[in-house]
Structure formats: C-alpha cells, structure tokens
Amino acid sequence: MSTQKALLMPTPGGSYTVGEVAVPSPGPNDVLVKVQAAGLNPVDWKVALPEYVSLGLVPGYPFTPGSDGAGVVVEVGAEVSKFKKGDRVLFQGSRMKSGFGTFQEHSLVRAPLLAKIPDNISFDAAATVPSGLVSVVLALYNQHNEQESLGLKPFWSEGGSTAYAGKPIFILGGATSVGQYAIQLAKLSGFSPIITTASPRNAALLTALGATHVVDRTRPADAILADLPALSGGQPIDVVFDAVSDPSTQALAYRALAPGGPGLMLVLPDAIPAELKKDGAQKHIRMVRGMVYLAHAHAVGVEMFERVAGWLEQGLIKPTAFEVVPNGLAGITAGLERLKSGAVSAKKLVVRPQETP
Ligand SMILES: NC(=O)c1ccc[n+]([C@@H]2O[C@H](COP(=O)([O-])OP(=O)(O)OC[C@H]3O[C@@H](n4cnc5c(N)ncnc54)[C@H](OP(=O)(O)O)[C@@H]3O)[C@@H](O)[C@H]2O)c1
Structure with missing residues (x-):
C-alpha cells in the first residue's frame, strides 16, 4: 500500500481530477485512517472561485480537499495511545494540510481531533457530522x-x-x-x-x-x-x-x-x-471559520472530539440524513454541482472513496 486514489485540484481555479498519490505517513501524534465515507460541503466547489484562490489557504497545487471523514484506523503514530488499528472513527479533514483532506482513500488526522464512532452509527452517517x-x-x-x-x-x-x-x-x-x-x-x-x-x-x-x-x-x-x-x-x-x-x-x-x-x-x-x-x-x-485545525479552535475542538462519541451514542446529537453518491471520488464533481445549484435539501451527500472505479 504505497499509492492510493485521491481527488486533486491541479491548478488554482481548475477542475477536479482523480489521480494517484502516495499514501501519507502519520507523524508521532497522527493517525492514518482508511476513509470509508466522506461528506461533501459547499466549500469543496467554492475553493475554485477567484475569491477563495486569492486567500492562498492551501499548501500548494495539486491539493486534496474534503472536510468530513469516517473510516477505520490502519496505522497510529508513535505517541498515540487512545486509538488502535481497527477502530471506527470520524474526523474533520483539512485541505490546508497535505495528507489531511478526506477525498482520498487514506487520510491523516491529529489524534486529539479524532473520535470513535459508536456502534449505532454507520460510516456514512458519521461522515455527515464533523464539519x-x-x-x-x-x-x-x-x-x-x-x-x-x-x-x-x-x-x-x-x-x-x-x-x-x-x-x-x-x-x-x-x-x-x-x-x-x-x-x-x-x-x-x-x-x-x-x-x-x-x-x-x-x-x-x-x-x-x-x-x-x-x-x-x-x-x-x-x-x-x-x-x-x-x-x-x-x-x-x-x-x-x-x-x-x-x-x-x-x-x-x-x-x-x-x-x-x-x-x-x-x-x-x-x-x-x-x-x-x-x-x-x-x-x-x-x-465563524469552522476549521478545527485553526490554533484558536484547538482547545474547544479537543473538548468536542473527546465527547462526540457519547453524544452520538446517547442520541443527544443526531447525524443528518444522507445520500450516497455513486462512483466514489469520481462522483464528487457531479455531487458538488448539485450542491451548487441548490438541488440538495436537508441532507448530506456522501461518497465512499474505496468505491472509486
Ligand atoms: N464559515 C464556516 O466555517 C462554514 C462552515 C460550513 C458551511 N459554511 C457555509 O454555510 C452555508 C451552509 O452550508 P451547509 O453545508 O450547511 O449547506 P447545505 O446543507 O448544503 O444547505 C442546503 C439547505 O440550504 C437551505 N437554504 C437555502 N437557502 C435558504 C434560505 N434563503 N433560507 C433558509 N434556508 C435556505 C435549504 O433549505 P430548505 O431545504 O429548507 O429549503 C437547503 O436544505 C454554505 O454557504 C457554506 O459554504 C460555512
């Protein structure tokens, strides 16, 4: 497992393509997750607009977007003790950090910003929650x-x-x-x-x-x-x-x-x-800028990720309804078009990266 499929924004203001990239390696406090479900967000089409491009918020081109993820832990960094291989987890991805976007088959997450998924919640439902x-x-x-x-x-x-x-x-x-x-x-x-x-x-x-x-x-x-x-x-x-x-x-x-x-x-x-x-x-x-990797968001973000499994298990927080878009990463562009046109009501579109043809 050295390469994987990922959605790529090749150039500023460009169009997404599916490409082959290296599977990222976890740092000491990171976890590598095999992404089973990734949620689509309006920002995933807005990142190609000139006003977003000019903010320069991505690490470079190509980059991999994706802010919502759920999957299975496949590797943990040397200093991670709270998670182990096989855990079912949910997390917010980041297009601003290389390897941390969720529109790829494997994504990195900082361990304090990861939560286990309770048994009563599917991967698809879990991927509607983080962002x-x-x-x-x-x-x-x-x-x-x-x-x-x-x-x-x-x-x-x-x-x-x-x-x-x-x-x-x-x-x-x-x-x-x-x-x-x-x-x-x-x-x-x-x-x-x-x-x-x-x-x-x-x-x-x-x-x-x-x-x-x-x-x-x-x-x-x-x-x-x-x-x-x-x-x-x-x-x-x-x-x-x-x-x-x-x-x-x-x-x-x-x-x-x-x-x-x-x-x-x-x-x-x-x-x-x-x-x-x-x-x-x-x-x-x-x-608000709803990104948990911003420095000022870290403390409350950690508090949230420590508690979210319990909230979901007890039904205090309910995931949104979802629709699984076919063709994995290759289905994202069509899904984003639907979001952009206002055709999606009260539900999250979700893809399964492992289903990419
Ligand atoms: N600043 C941040 O950190 C941050 C984070 C997340 C999202 N956002 C932004 O927040 C917005 C919402 O994102 P989202 O993912 O939550 O959206 P979404 O789920 O895709 O929104 C779809 C819903 O918008 C509702 N809607 C559209 N126009 C409306 C209006 N005039 N009044 C009331 N409801 C209206 C529709 O409601 P009905 O079906 O009832 O008609 C529809 O169900 C987007 O612009 C997104 O870019 C910002």
Whole structure:
C-alpha cells in the first residue's frame, strides 16, 4: 500500500481530477485512517472561485480537499495511545494540510481531533457530522476568539445545559447541515423558543431536532419579522445564527437581532447592507471559520472530539440524513454541482472513496 486514489485540484481555479498519490505517513501524534465515507460541503466547489484562490489557504497545487471523514484506523503514530488499528472513527479533514483532506482513500488526522464512532452509527452517517458540528461548536462556544464566536457557555460544562433556559434563539436556514446542528446545540444549551426558517417540507424534521417554530423561508422578510415577537413570547432575540448567510438572509438576521446581547453569527463574510447598520445599534456581528485545525479552535475542538462519541451514542446529537453518491471520488464533481445549484435539501451527500472505479 504505497499509492492510493485521491481527488486533486491541479491548478488554482481548475477542475477536479482523480489521480494517484502516495499514501501519507502519520507523524508521532497522527493517525492514518482508511476513509470509508466522506461528506461533501459547499466549500469543496467554492475553493475554485477567484475569491477563495486569492486567500492562498492551501499548501500548494495539486491539493486534496474534503472536510468530513469516517473510516477505520490502519496505522497510529508513535505517541498515540487512545486509538488502535481497527477502530471506527470520524474526523474533520483539512485541505490546508497535505495528507489531511478526506477525498482520498487514506487520510491523516491529529489524534486529539479524532473520535470513535459508536456502534449505532454507520460510516456514512458519521461522515455527515464533523464539519457541521465543529462549525456550530466553534460559533457558539469557543472562548478563544470573540470575533468568530458568540462565546456562550458550553452545554457540556457545569451549568451549561440550563444557562440559556427560556431565552429565544433565531436560526436562519435550519435545514442546512450547519443549521441542523445549530438547532440541536441550541436545544442542549437550553434555548427556548428555537425559531428557524426552512422550506415547509422540512418542518417535521427540524421540530424533531428541537425547533419549536419553523417559519416558511419563502415568506417576505417583513412578514417573518412581524411574526417574531409573537413567536418569541415578546422577548427580544439577542442570539441569531444565520446558517445560510446570503445577502437576503443576512439582512433579515440583522433586522431580527436585538442589540446588546451575544449577537449575530454568520457563516459567510458580512454582507449586511450599510443602510441597515446606520441604525447605530450595538449589534455584535461574528463570522465563524469552522476549521478545527485553526490554533484558536484547538482547545474547544479537543473538548468536542473527546465527547462526540457519547453524544452520538446517547442520541443527544443526531447525524443528518444522507445520500450516497455513486462512483466514489469520481462522483464528487457531479455531487458538488448539485450542491451548487441548490438541488440538495436537508441532507448530506456522501461518497465512499474505496468505491472509486
Ligand atoms: N464559515 C464556516 O466555517 C462554514 C462552515 C460550513 C458551511 N459554511 C457555509 O454555510 C452555508 C451552509 O452550508 P451547509 O453545508 O450547511 O449547506 P447545505 O446543507 O448544503 O444547505 C442546503 C439547505 O440550504 C437551505 N437554504 C437555502 N437557502 C435558504 C434560505 N434563503 N433560507 C433558509 N434556508 C435556505 C435549504 O433549505 P430548505 O431545504 O429548507 O429549503 C437547503 O436544505 C454554505 O454557504 C457554506 O459554504 C460555512
């Protein structure tokens, strides 16, 4: 086993190809995982856009993307004691570190950022979890970067599960992968009511995850805003999570936010119209970068990966629904086209790299 198949972005702004690369070797604190399932994310097509290319966030070209992975441990570094060959594991990949993307047959992971998969969860389901959950954990609970987090008390810390009891939260885009984890963590933090926007067909799903009110996302912003006071029981809403963050949802999110509290969390750069900000209100706007390998994300990331197996086993966190895309790595480009066109609703697309023809 010296070479393997991997998805490659050959040049800046190029198109993906499947190629043959060396199987990476684990460093002392790394684990090598045979990837059984890898989840697709919008960023996997966005990395070819000029605005992403210009950020220069990849180690060079070609690089291998892929931010969600689940598989079996095949090798552990000399200093790794918590994992052994044969363990079933889930992890967030990184396109920024050579060998750490999940769109390949074997991927490296830093051992503290790896979690075992409980028996009740399949590889495909496990691969829907890491990036969505990491993004929301960092957005809500990271204490080490106030520009990128609302800095809430983690639900797993002493008093954290009741810290926000009776407080309303508004989550735009509850059916996105990120939104589904935002609803679940909001519930675990005690927030109530949990108001979200989605297509009506997803209302039952989101209610089962913890939403108390699902508002039709196609209604005009003014109508949604007019309904919020009744839905929040008249309480000001000072925690808003925009899991879509397109210009229209950002404007709605900003208008819905009451000043002075933790604030508005965005998942894409701030595009709130300057006109709206002229209100001069003390509204805090944050944007998360949901990558656990960022230095400021490490501490809370380790706390999360230590606990995630238990959360999944107990059903505190439910993976998102998924669809397995055929042809392994060779199916990714077609899957990303579906994400890009908005054709995927309330589920994660997953590939199995070992099924690559
Ligand atoms: N900053 C970060 O670290 C970070 C991390 C992860 C993702 N992101 C970004 O976050 C966004 C969501 O990613 P994802 O993977 O969670 O998305 P996703 O699961 O692919 O999102 C699909 C869902 O978007 C919903 N949606 C689309 N437009 C909407 C609107 N105007 N209002 C409410 N819902 C809407 C649809 O809901 P319905 O089916 O109900 O219509 C659909 O189910 C993407 O832009 C992604 O790039 C950022």
